[in-house]
Amino acid sequence: MGSNTPKCNVCLIGSGGVGTIGSVVLENSGRAHVTAVLRSKYKIVSEKGWDIESVDHGTLKGWKPSRIVATVSEAALPPSGTEAQHYDYVFVSTKQLPDSYSVAEMIRPVVTPGVTAIVLIQNGLDIELPIIEAFPKNTVISGVSVIGSRTVGENGIAHIGSERNIMGPHFHDGLDRETQIRQGTEFVAMYDSGGPGIVSLDLDMPKARWYKLLWNGTFNTLCALMKMDVGEVQSSKGRESLLVPMMRELVAIAKEDGVELPEAAIQKLAYGLPDDCPYRPSMLVDVEQGRLMEIEVILGNALKKAEKYGVSAPKCSTVYELLKMEQWRIQQDLSGVVKAKPSKVDGTSLF
């Protein structure tokens, strides 16, 4: 690609550990001009940039993407002195909390119907559907990312696990398949050229998402519920009593959903990590830090499918209901509810 080839415009929504490294990768490719929307960190990062320690990209002090804005509305306006533009890609790496906010409404100002491809590098199942409903003529590129990266302090990023990213179009009938493949392929090629991470194009993203969900719906949820790391879940025999049975429930739902996951997938995902594995999955980190967990897209949507197809998934649904109790407590804490002085009780009247 010659140096005169115009760069494409990317709007980044959600500049945390995944998104910020994504913006580094895209800028590194030399093919993208990234506008990052930073809400809480706008002031500090537009002044100082990001201080990044990355296993993939080394030490970057005061790193900034091409443009930093404070709101999505501002991102939709052209920079002063320039002409109106559109975004070729909107890269979304926020948390998926459909019970709290709508990603489709959040990104609407920066999506040009029929033009902008929307890239969802997020957890969960069926997260593409509300986007397709809101933008029925746009390509939706779905992405499953495995990356050990998080924000630290006011403007730091600690990236300790090399990136592995599987991306591809989530096909729908709103535009022709060739356009969806072309936009997906171009984005993946650009992303792949930007860094040492392993990036794959996948044309069966529902299957890739289901595969990831086998892990996220089990290790992630059990770790969060029990406040255990992966190794503790394994050592406590929770793997045999609950985790593998939950995987089998998910495999049964996936099958009715048109996705065949082989027994080998269960064996690899359930037994692929060492027994003293200290990994603390995202939902566990969320609950420890008092943040809402992505319960609905990780287990809720899978269980909606189970109900639709009449597949029994009692272990997954019990864990889901227990996690919703935990989510209630997090919401109580976030909303600053102060416990009233409780009434006295005499339980002997029950017996």
Added chain:
Amino acid sequence: MGSNTPKCNVCLIGSGGVGTIGSVVLENSGRAHVTAVLRSKYKIVSEKGWDIESVDHGTLKGWKPSRIVATVSEAALPPSGTEAQHYDYVFVSTKQLPDSYSVAEMIRPVVTPGVTAIVLIQNGLDIELPIIEAFPKNTVISGVSVIGSRTVGENGIAHIGSERNIMGPHFHDGLDRETQIRQGTEFVAMYDSGGPGIVSLDLDMPKARWYKLLWNGTFNTLCALMKMDVGEVQSSKGRESLLVPMMRELVAIAKEDGVELPEAAIQKLAYGLPDDCPYRPSMLVDVEQGRLMEIEVILGNALKKAEKYGVSAPKCSTVYELLKMEQWRIQQDLSGVVKAKPSKVDGTSLF
């Protein structure tokens, strides 16, 4: 009963909140001579006695039962200068942890075959069976106690919830029914005469135990698992999503076990406490204090029956498996296992 009527001999095993108040009640009756087996607290209580603040019995400073011994073997010997004796009753109020120790073996030295009636004031289901197996010619008196009483400090008892105790023989074929009824009735009458608590004789103890288990198998287990008090389980909607469905599973198992529990029992037990009820059930207190929980007798035995009868109980069994993971962690802490420095992991190989 005239003052010359000889007192009966009672051996108390398990002198915590329930057992110590039980010994106060029995001594108050004027009809019992209580020998209390105190293990960890032997020295301090034999010197200073118990300091008791009781809603039923007032303030008792330095209170002691008739005799205090350090071991069950010592309790089996006659006090020096006296003749050999037998115990009319062994009153057991230890925790029920069949995976850790056998109550039958623990009490064997103080049980005279064919003579001593064994009173089990403990949680759970089917706790009578190992006792009947070990002592097939002895009456077993089963008891369900609701009492807010616990040990405090080195020799204190705080008793804040008045006692409600339902007791009766757990009938078996090892001796004639009349003997079992007579021993049960005499014990209950003696206990009833010792204090203001509400004491009932019940000739259908399996039903009374199942009724209590509806509460213990649901509120007690969910509170322990979620580290929530009763009011929080209710406010988080856990009552509707899990607790009541778990009660219905238990009712279905009970029915196959020959015990009919009416829908009104569910309504009373699930909705009988106020929404801000601060009560922290025993298993929650156990997990908070790093003590083993009575999982096996509370849910394990009910689930064994479910399996035997082919009754589906997926919510109860999932909660049971999760609690076993929690119990594993408590056991790790109790055994002083030091976590080895974990190996490094690269989860990207899984995806």
